[in-house]
Structure formats: C-alpha cells, structure tokens
Amino acid sequence: MHTAHGPPMSVRHSLLALLAEEPRHGYGLKSNFERSTAGTWPLNVGQVYTTLARLERDGLAEPTAPTEQGPGARQSWRITDLGRAALAQWFEAPVALDPPARDELAIKVLLAIAADVDSVGPILVRQRAAALLRMAELTRAKAKADPARELPWVLVLDALLLKLDAEVRWLDLVAARLAARGPA
Amino acid sequence: MSAPILQLVAVERHFESAGQRLRALGPVDLELQRGEFVAIMGPSGAGKSTLLGLAGALEHPDGGAVFLDGQNLVALRGEQLAALRRRHVGYVFQDLNLVDGLTALENTRLPLELDGAVRRDADPIALAALERVGLAALAHRFPAELSGGERQRVAIARAFVGPRELLLADEPTGALDSLSGETVMRHLRAACDSGKSALLVTHDARHAAWADRVLHLVDGRFALDAERIRGR
Numbered sequence: 101m102h103t104a105h106g107p108p109m110s111v112r113h114s115l116l117a118l119l120a121e122e123p124r125h126g127y128g129l130k131s132n133f134e135r136s137t138a139g140t141w142p143l144n145v146g147q148v149y150t151t152l153a154r155l156e157r158d159g160l161a162e163p164t165a166p167t168e169q170g171p172g173a174r175q176s177w178r179i180t181d182l183g184r185a186a187l188a189q190w191f192e193a194p195v196a197l198d199p200p201a202r203d204e205l206a207i208k209v210l211l212a213i214a215a216d217v218d219s220v221g222p223i224l225v226r227q228r229a230a231a232l233l234r235m236a237e238l239t240r241a242k243a244k245a246d247p248a249r250e251l252p253w254v255l256v257l258d259a260l261l262l263k264l265d266a267e268v269r270w271l272d273l274v275a276a277r278l279a280a281r282g283p284a
Numbered sequence: 285m286s287a288p289i290l291q292l293v294a295v296e297r298h299f300e301s302a303g304q305r306l307r308a309l310g311p312v313d314l315e316l317q318r319g320e321f322v323a324i325m326g327p328s329g330a331g332k333s334t335l336l337g338l339a340g341a342l343e344h345p346d347g348g349a350v351f352l353d354g355q356n357l358v359a360l361r362g363e364q365l366a367a368l369r370r371r372h373v374g375y376v377f378q379d380l381n382l383v384d385g386l387t388a389l390e391n392t393r394l395p396l397e398l399d400g401a402v403r404r405d406a407d408p409i410a411l412a413a414l415e416r417v418g419l420a421a422l423a424h425r426f427p428a429e430l431s432g433g434e435r436q437r438v439a440i441a442r443a444f445v446g447p448r449e450l451l452l453a454d455e456p457t458g459a460l461d462s463l464s465g466e467t468v469m470r471h472l473r474a475a476c477d478s479g480k481s482a483l484l485v486t487h488d489a490r491h492a493a494w495a496d497r498v499l500h501l502v503d504g505r506f507a508l509d510a511e512r513i514r515g516r
Contacts, residue, residue, distance in 0.1 A: 225507065228500070235493035243473060243494075261490055268489040276327060 111143065111151050113190040116160060116183050123164050123178035126152065138253035152177055160186055205267065209274060220278060224271045231264045231271070238264070287354050289372075289450050289481045290316040290339055295348035297334050309334045309504040311348060316483060318449065321476040323484045323492035326501035332485040333454055335501065339483055340373050340452045341365055352450070370399055374443020376453040381439035382427040388414060389423040392442045401446075413441040416478075417471045433464030437471055444480050451475070451482040457491055469494040 118124060118132050126148045133143050155161035160183035164176045179187070205227060212220045242257045296310035309331035316322055324332050337343040338350055341357040350357045353372055360368060374395070375381075382391045393410035397403070414420050417437040427435055436456050443451040451472070457465035465488070473494045476482055484495060492498045500507045 232489060232493065232498050235489055236495075236498075239490075239493040243470065261493070265488070265490050272327065 110190065111147060112155065112160075113187060115148065115151055115155065116179055116187045116190070119161055119177060119179040120184060120187055123176040125174040125176045127174070129177075136252055138250070138256045140256045155183065159183075206270075213278075217278065220274070224275050228268055228271045231268050235261055235264045235268075286318060288315045288351075289318050289353060290314070290483070291349075291351040292335075292339065293349045293351070295335075295338055295345045295350060297331070297338060297343070298346050307504055309338070310345075312501075312504075312506055314339075314499070314506075316450070316481050318481055319476055319479045320497070321473065321482045321484070321495045323486055323495035323498045324501055325486060325489070325492055325498060326507075330501040331504040332501050336452050336454055336483065336485055340375060340450075341369055367399070370395055372448060373450045373452060374439075374445070374448050376436065376439040376443055376451060376456040378455045378458040379432075379435075381442075382435055384427055387424050387426055388419060388430065388438045388441075391427070391438055392423075392445055395442060395448065396446050406446075409446045410441075413445040414438070416444070416475065417441045431464065432460050433467055436460065436464075436468045440468070440471055440475065444475055449480050451480065453482060453484045455486055456484070457486070457488065462490075465491060 114133055115129055118129055118136075124132065126145055129152075130143050130145050130148050134141075152161060155177075156163070159180060161177050161179055164178050209220060209223060212223055238257050238261050242254060242261070245254050245257065247254045292312060292314040294311040294313060296312075297308045299306050299308050312335070314322075314335075324335065326332050334343070338345050341350065341352070341360075345358065348358075352368060355368060357365065357368070382388075383394070386394070389407065389410050392413050393401075393403070393406040396406040396409060401409075411420060411423060414423050417440055419434060419437055419441065422430060422434060427438075430438065439456070440451065443453075453472070456472075457468050460468065469491050472482055472484070476496075482495075484491070486492050
C-alpha cells in the first residue's frame with residue numbers, strides 16, 4: 101500500500117492517473133496535474149521527468165513509439181497494464197492515516213505545557229487568531245468561486261477550511277482542558 | 285459614517301444563584317456598524333446568548349446601555365420597546381423559527397402585519413425578501429415542505445423583511461449539514477454586503493469566517509482575538 105519512493109503526496113500515482121486518461125508528454129502532465137488540483141500543489145517539470153524515469157524503471161509507464169508521434173514532437177508517455185493495476189490499487193486503498201504526520205502546532209503546545217503551563221494561553225490565542233484570519237481569506241475566495249465551474253478549487257478550499265476548523269477546535273479543547281485542570 | 289445600528293456600552297448582566305450574585309456578562313462594549321457582520325464565538329456559558337438577548341432587548345442589562353439605531357433601549361418599556369424591536373430586529377435561532385401553519389410568505393410578512401401593514405402592501409415586500417434568499421419560488425410552501433436549510437433562509441428573509449436591518453442569530457446553522465449551512469451563510473453575507481447588519485453566535489469557525497469580525501467571549505468578557513478579519 102505504501103510507496104517506497106516518491107514524496108508523501110503521491111506524484112507517482114497522480115501522474116499515472118493522468119496517463120491512464122491518455123498518453124501525455126512531461127509538460128502536459130505538469131499542466132494537467134495543476135489544473136486538476138486547482139494549482140494548489142505546484143509541480144516542477146524536473147519532478148515530473150524524475151518521476152517518469154522511476155515509473156519506466158518500475159514498468160508502470162513507457163515512452164510511446166516514435167512512429168506514433170509527428171516529426172519534432174515531444175516525447176510522450178503511456179501507462180502499462182502493470183501501471184493500471186498499481187493505479188487501481190491506489191484508488192482502492194484508503195490514504196494511509198498512520199503514523200500521524202508531524203504536527204508543528206501540537207508539538208509546540210505540548211512542549212510549552214511541559215516547560216511552563218502558564219505560557220500556553222497566549223500561544224493558543226495567537227494561533228486561534230491566525231487560523232481564523234486564514235479561514236476568512238479562504239472563505240472570501242470561496243465566496244467568489246463558482247462551485248459549478250470551479251469544482252476542484254472549491255473542494256481544495258473546503259479541505260483547507262476543514263483542517264483549520266479542526267485546528268481551532270483543538271485549540272479550544274486545549275484551553276478548556278487546561279481550565280478544567282485549575283491553576284497550576 | 286452614520287451612527288452604528290447597535291451599540292453596547294459597558295453592558296453587564298448578573299444572575300442570582302443560592303444568594304450569590306454571579307457575573308454572566310461584562311462589562312462589555314460592542315459596536316455594530318451598518319453593513320457589518322460580526323460573529324461571536326466562545327465556550328458554553330461564556331455569555332454569548334446573554335449578549336444576544338441584551339442586544340435585542342429580550343432581556344435588560346444590570347448596568348450599561350444598549351443603543352439600537354441611536355435609541356437607548358434601557359429607557360424604553362412595553363409597547364415602545366416592542367415596536368422598536370419589531371421594526372429593526374429579526375431573530376434566527378437553531379430551530380423553531382417559523383410558524384408551522386403559515387407559508388414561507390406568510391411567515392415572512394408577519395412582522396410587517398404586526399406593525400400594521402395590510403396584506404396587499406406587505407406581500408410584495410415579503411416576496412422581495414424571499415427573493416433575496418433565493419426562495420421566491422417556494423413562497424407558498426409550508427415549513428414542513430421545506431428543508432432545514434430552506435427554513436433558515438426563510439427565517440433570514442423574515443429577519444430582514446422591509447425596513448428591518450439587524451439580524452441576531454444564535455447557532456442558526458447548528459442543525460444543518462455542511463453544504464446547507466454554507467448556503468445559509470452565503471445569504472447572510474450577501475444581506476450584509478447590501479447594507480444589513482448581523483450578529484451571529486456560533487461554535488463553528490467555518491461559519492464565523494464569513495463575518496467581518498470575530499469576537500471571542502470568555503467568562504463574560506471579550507478576549508483578544510481575530511478582530512477584523514475581512515479587508516473592507
């Protein structure tokens with residue numbers, strides 16, 4: 101289920117998914133990936149070619165034959181049967197939830213509690229304010245977006261907003277638990 | 285700039301419990317400008333609903349003053365107070381906002397009728413209010429024939445019907461799914477963008493994020509927080 105190679109956000113599988121639609125060249129993969137994800141996770145072309153080389157090495161994708169291309173055309177790639185199987189497996193498997201990603205905020209709060217519990221309050225307040233400001237920015241972007249025409253962008257905004265919402269709830273819960281515990 | 289639609293000055297509220305005087309709220313100051321949308325967050329028992337009740341003159345403060353459209357509510361009593369409230373303020377709660385036996389249109393025109401308008405004059409005004417929340421086509425449906433989100437949009441239409449310009453909402457999206465809740469917030473935002481004002485109590489940061497300001501109420505006082513969150 102886990103990929104041995106590649107960054108945590110699977111560029112490998114994203115490229116396979118795009119190649120499963122039709123053969124594409126490197127730049128086409130980059131621009132299609134960015135369009136599908138509303139430009140939220142920019143991909144550089146070097147990363148695309150490195151990943152394509154790995155996909156070829158593992159038998160998941162291959163260069164198309166020169167006869168299938170016009171003269172001077174850029175090299176295109178297509179998915180193999182093995183690649184389709186790997187892609188199907190990726191779509192079927194839930195995204196790995198364990199171990200949890202390292203969370204700088206949680207670590208900061210826990211270390212602050214360990215060092216001096218009275219120092220935590222201002223950290224919570226500042227973080228809460230920062231999260232709400234960011235949520236307001238994202239909400240303004242959502243207010244302007246058309247969910248029918250810009251679905252990927254709206255879904256990205258939903259995901260980012262829900263993550264920040266979870267952060268705000270967690271900060272409130274930390275405050276409530278510290279208050280329930282009484283003065284140190 | 286014209287006077288704020290709502291102004292709370294050093295407002296306090298206490299409760300008696302077992303012979304003890306407990307502070308529920310304040311002293312707090314709050315100004316709501318016309319066209320402004322303010323969200324109030326905070327833990328249960330922090331005084332959020334008390335603040336909303338004082339703002340809408342549903343209860344009286346033990347100290348301080350509340351000005352609605354420049355008039356001190358604390359000095360008003362009885363029918364004077366009721367009339368001022370009716371003309372300026374609409375409430376939206378989590379549920380039970382609408383009268384079951386009345387259609388969306390009849391619910392929406394109710395405040396106008398209570399204020400003495402005849403049906404012939406009130407209907408087009410109520411219909412315009414429903415139109416603004418995208419529900420003109422459902423004007424003749426009864427609450428039971430509407431979804432939860434649609435019922436809350438009718439409640440918003442009624443809160444802002446005719447000259448009414450201040451909406452006080454207590455967890456209006458609490459019982460709704462995410463998408464219906466968002467739709468309600470979109471309409472509330474649009475109303476404020478067109479000059480109406482709203483004070484929203486919510487636990488949900490996603491809904492508070494539609495506001496111009498988010499205030500955090502803790503133990504009856506405003507904590508330093510994300511003051512102004514929209515560039516205007």
